[in-house]
Amino acid sequence: MTGNHLSDETVNRSYTYKYKVAAVDGTGHLSPYSDTVSAHRPPAAPRDLTATADVGAALLSWTVKPGDGTVYAFHVYRSTTLPVRTTGEPVSCTTTYTELSDGSRKYSCTDDSAAEGTTYHYVVTTQDQASAVSLPSGTVTVITSESDRPPAQVTGLTATATEYGIELDWDDNTEPDLKRPREGPRPAAGALPRACC
Numbered sequence: 151m152t153g154n155h156l157s158d159e160t161v162n163r164s165y166t167y168k169y170k171v172a173a174v175d176g177t178g179h180l181s182p183y184s185d186t187v188s189a190h191r192p193p194a195a196p197r198d199l200t201a202t203a204d205v206g207a208a209l210l211s212w213t214v215k216p217g218d219g220t221v222y223a224f225h226v227y228r229s230t231t232l233p234v235r236t237t238g239e240p241v242s243c244t245t246t247y248t249e250l251s252d253g254s255r256k257y258s259c260t261d262d263s264a265a266e267g268t269t270y271h272y273v274v275t276t277q278d279q280a281s282a283v284s285l286p287s288g289t290v291t292v293i294t295s296e297s298d299r300p301p302a303q304v305t306g307l308t309a310t311a312t313e314y315g316i317e318l319d320w321d322d323n324t325e326p327d328l329k330r331p332r333e334g335p336r337p338a339a340g341a342l343p344r345a346c347c
Contacts, residue, residue, distance in 0.1 A: 163219030164278040166190040192282035193219025196257070196274045201292035206266040208292045210243065211258040212274055213250075220278040221255075227273050227286070228261060234273045236286055267296040301325040 161167050168188045173181040196212035203209075208228075214221060225240040243259035250256055264270055270293075273286040306321035 161191050163191050163193050163217065164280065164282065166280065190280050190282050191219075193221065193276040193278045193284045195285045196224070196276055196287040199272065199274055199287040199290050201270075201272055201290040203292050203295045204260070205295045205297055206262070207264055208261045208270060208272065208294060209258065210261065210272060210274070210290075211256060212287060214255050214257065214276070216253045219276065219284070221276055222279045222281075223277040224257065224259075225275045225277065225283070226259065226261065227275070228264070229271050230269060232271055232289070234271050234286070234289055236273065236275060264294045266294055269293045 158167070158169075166188055167190075168186050170183040170186045172183045194214075194217075196214060197218075199210065199212040201208050201210050210226065224243075224245055225236070226243040227234050227236050227238070228241050229235065241261050241263060243261050245257050245259045247255045247257045261270075261272075269291065271289050271291050273289050275286050276284040301323060302325060304320050304323065306319075308319045310317045310319070
C-alpha cells in the first residue's frame with residue numbers, strides 16, 4: 151500500500167491490538183519499524199432498544215448479537231430533554247437476559263425510579279472487561295403511566311326538602327374518567343316522606 155493511512159476492519163470487538171509499520175521502497179528495502187502502538191476496539195452499541203410504559207416506571211429491552219463484543223456492564227441513561235447525555239450518573243437498572251435462537255441475547259431491565267405521567271428519553275451503552283464503552287444505542291421515548299387514583303372529593307353538596315322528597319345537588323366534577331356519582335348511605339326506612347294515596 152502507499153500513503154499513510156490504513157483501516158483494519160478485521161479486528162474483533164473488545165480486543166486490544168498492537169501495530170507497527172515499516173516503509174518499503176521500490177527495490178524492496180525495508181525501513182526500521184515504527185514504535186508499537188496499541189488500540190482496543192470497544193463493544194458495539196446495544197441494538198433494537200425499546201421502552202414500555204408502566205406506572206412510574208419504564209421497562210427497557212435491547213439485543214446484543216454475537217460479535218458485538220464482551221458485555222461486562224450496561225449503563226442506562228434517562229433524560230426529559232433531547233439529546234440524552236451519557237456523561238452523568240446512569241440510572242440504577244438491574245439487567246436480566248434470555249438467549250435467542252440465533253445466539254443473540256435479549257436484555258431487559260426496569261427503571262423504577264421514574265416519576266408517574268412523565269415523558270422520558272432513554273439510551274443504553276455497553277461496557278466491556280477493559281472498561282471500554284460503546285457508542286449509545288438509538289434513543290427511545292416513553293410516557294410513564296399514572297396510578298388510577300380515586301376522584302377528588304365531591305364539593306358543594308346541598309340537600310333541599312320538597313313535598314316529594316329530598317333533592318341533592320353538588321358541583322360539577324372535572325375528573326376525566328368519572329363514571330357516575332356514588333350515593334352515600336340511605337336513611338333508615340320511613341325517614342323519607344311518602345307520596346300520599
